[in-house]
Amino acid sequence: MRGPSLPVSRFDRIACHSGEALSLPLDKQIERPLGQDRPAREVAPRAAGMLPGPGRVGGVLLAGAVLAAGGVIALQPAPWRQPEPEVASTPADQPAPQPKELATNTEPPERTAPAAPSIIRVPDEDSSQNVIVIRDPSALGQDLRVAHLPDRALLEQSAHGPLPIRGADGRRPVDVYARPWSGARGARVAIVIGGLALSQTGTQAAIDKLPPEVTLAFSPQGNSIGRWMQAARRQGHELLMQLPLEPFDYPNINPGRSTLTTQATAGQNIDNLHFVLARTTNYVGVMNYMGARFTADRDSFAPVMRELGARGLLYLDDGTSARSLANDLATASRVPYAQGDTPIDQERERGKILEKLDELERTARARGFALGTGSAFDVTIDAVTSWVAEAKRRGIEIVPVSALANDPEKE
Template sequence: MDDLNAPLGKNLPPKKGATKTPPSRSGSKAFPVLLGAIFLGVLALNIYTFLEQNKDTQTLVVRLPEPEPVEVAEEKADPQAQKPDVEVVYGQPDANIGQEPAAPVAAERETITEVSPGGPRIITIRDPQVTEIGQPEGERHLPVQNALEDTSAGKLPQRTDDGRRPVDIYARPWSNAGGKRIAIVIGGLGLSQTGTQRALDQLPPEITLAFAPTGNSLDRWMRVARKKGHELLMQVPMEPFNYPQVNPGPRTLRLASSPETNLENLQWAMARMTNYSGITNYLGARFMNDQQSMEKVMEELGERGLLFFNDGSSGTAGNLAADAARERVPYASGNLIIDGSNSPDAIRAKLKALESLAEARGSAIGSGSALELTVKTVAEWANQAKKNGFEIVGIAALTNDPERQR
């Protein structure tokens, strides 16, 4: 029975001599190959077309988003930060004599100098191998014993065995930074207990105080003033032109007196107090213009290591500067008397004039009395002047010192 006539679904035995061929798998393998070839061909064609259309070198630019601006708070200058609470001043060469003490000090000494509001609190660190300016903070009210001489007049200042002078020991330290410096000397301390207390309460420590030898409780006032940081002077009464109608007081240095008497009176005044850097005249226009009389005064000051301040009430007073230099005396002369008129506006005008002088010359010196109005006006001015860039210094800082210039 042939296949056409065979019943469906029946498995017939193979014909004799016929070989059964398994189904071919070549079709299933060829299809992926063909598909890959087509893909590669299309890709090659696209690349060729791209290169033909873009033969120039292409640069790929990648743009990144710009960072968002960050607001930074503007740092404002702190006016107080511009004037630090502490100013450290290291071994200024001009601030020392340059003489080595007999025995070296083991370590550097640190002096803290008090100032009133508006100025820095100065810490002065000095080379221990040279003569120092000023005393350590806790010792300013104590006399340096080897800087004192026992005499019939009392204890007088003198140079120490190791070369230090009272002007160096008892001067108020200064920064030596240059700039605009002003010294103010207020005299008449000690005459009035109330006035002296008021001056010590109100005046900033940068102000130099001059004590009258006829004042009361001078040793007590000295200790208070020195603890507060003031530099001190001793006033010496000297003969004015219209003496005795204008009388400076007992033990006045006079032209009619012998050199021995004047020296005795000078030493009496100098022995009334300790811990001062020098002397200043009280009146004295006539006496100070006599060169022979002043030579004796300068000789005594030079031997003892004290400064001389001419308060300006007697003018230039002849050859005082030359006499002082010859006797190795630090010397300064006042530029203006600030309280010649009993008016706050007039005093402020004088203080403003001192500022102008300091701006033009680098330094200026004013003098006045311990009157209530003067003290109040100077105290107000000093604090503002420091905020305006002026350095208020003790009188020793502005002297012409022959020994310091060597």
Template sequence: MTDELNAPLGLNAPLEPRPAPRRRGRAVVFAAALLGGACLAAFAPTMRDPQAGRPVAVARIETVEPPAPASPPAEHVATESDKRADEIADIEKRSGVKITRIGGAEAPGALVIRLDEQHTALAPAPDKRVMEKGRHGPLPKIGAGGEKPMEIYARPAAISARLPAGAPRVALVVGGVGLNAQLTASAIDELPGAVTLALAPYGADPESVAAKARDRGHEILLQAPMEPYDYPRENPGPHTLLTTRGAGLDDLRWLMSRFSGYIGVVNYLGAQFTADETALTPTLTDIAGRGLLFLDDGTSPRSLVASLAPRLALTAARADVAIDAGASGEAVEKALTQIEALARRNGQAIIVAGALPRTMARLARFARELERKGIALVPLSALASRVEDKEARAGKWK
């Protein structure tokens, strides 16, 4: 008989999982899951940090381009500074005077030393001895002791000892100074002091321009506008001297009062005016009576200045060559060659030119080259014809 008491223990028991072991396994799995979650939560920050919490030093890495290979040195091009330095070296060589610079430095590009001008000082202007009060301002006059503005304000004609006695002489007169600031500065600073400058009566401050020009050693002229043949289509400017005003001198005296220190007057245009004896005579008489000289710019073949000057006791001169305002480079070169030839043939010559961009540099070079060619550059006052004292005493101007 088989029953629960007699059957072998466990042989006929059903093969079911035991509940106790099954509950412990689940508990273990659940506990492991909880522990794993806690570990993940604890180490989550370190898992996002690739260094896992270890000390870290941060450094910026920048990409630097390698230096470009050095290019071959460019061919040297002479600059204006180089030219000025060469000019100073040439002065040292010709004069025998060594220019010593502090620390052995090279000469600055803007420095030009002109030895011929260091000893040329012009008399201060205005000089009260040769000045009187006029309606429009100060006017030149002959002083009580016979002093004349054309003598007091003139630049001495110093001839270089390197030139032979009796060397031909050239006077260069540059007009139109005072109208354009840049050209005015170039004329005053770049041209040698022996060049005579003719100042226009217009501009913001002609007195200041006159003072600067004279400070650099230039004797100066008043450039007076005069009536041309096609006036008023071609109008030289306010207070132009006109033939229709007869012997009236108010315009002339307005022009004369614009600045001081000039040695004389030069015409600007004026082909009609200088050909009219009725209008020209009182003008030249007034100029002579004030101790001034007159320069005819030589542009009008009908001018009467040369014929009137002796009987008016006027110190006068006429330009031999005039460079026209619209002259080409070829025409300028031809004029300069012509003036050299005239100076050698006649012993002296006068050339007139305008302060224009196309001619300024060439005129400066021409003026500085004259001595090397055996020709002396002199101020206009050295070439103006002087009248005899007996003629001067006979001159009537009022």
């Protein structure tokens, strides 16, 4: 309900934005909506079709001045900005050189089979070509963590058991089962200790005490050769099989069962060879056990050497017979060949053994390498173990026998 009317003569003065006075009755002022007395906003110049006012023109000019000053500063040399690096010009008909290590392709590469590991070897100092040689990964030898496991691709079954063979891909046991070495050209000494598996305690001592660089040779007359082979390979040793060959004054001096003789046929000798080779696995080749008469007989020895070459095995001659034809026959049959310089324990006395080892060191320093052979006697094992530790400190590298072999297939 509306209240009583006030006299019309009572007016209030209300100021408008133009400064004029507007008189309204008080009751009309009460009914007027809020905000009606606010001044009307100016119409934007663009909307009204009018030019901007003086204040806005000044703001535009100020903004332009700021932008112009920034452009001037950007174009100034030091100290306002660092100079751009100089870039050598490239002829128009030649492409600009690209950084060697900058990857421009962000797409993931196509997936391929992983490559086999390789060794990159710096060439010898006397090499006439400044090149980098990438060696065959098979020359690295078997990974020592699985060295006791035979490579099934390098075995064939026979009446005597598994025999070593070349793989279908050309790999040879002499490469796969070889112990890796540095490949350096310093003074190198290889030591081969034979007679393993004949004595259980002696074999255990040889495997446990001798440094892993020392090559071990197993007698086919021994026992538990497979078990000893695995223990030796886990320790990192390179292995050989000893091959009994006919000596002079045979059979009074008898190397043992399955001896290869000059009186046997080639087939009989090959069969005896297979018996020896099947006694275990994971070895790089064979070495003679006696055999002064057999190794001097070309007709008897040549078929055996050809069989070793066909199977990818190494032959080590202990060097005790000056009449041995092993070197010539190995070359003809493409067999990796090594020859011993001296037996180290013909006299089983520690001092004498150490003298022989020192002789090997002198030979290695003069010629670059030397190879000694011995047997698994306690005194030999102890002397070799202590000498190897001292020789390493003198800069001698102890290498496996395969490192010193002359390999016709790698010449």
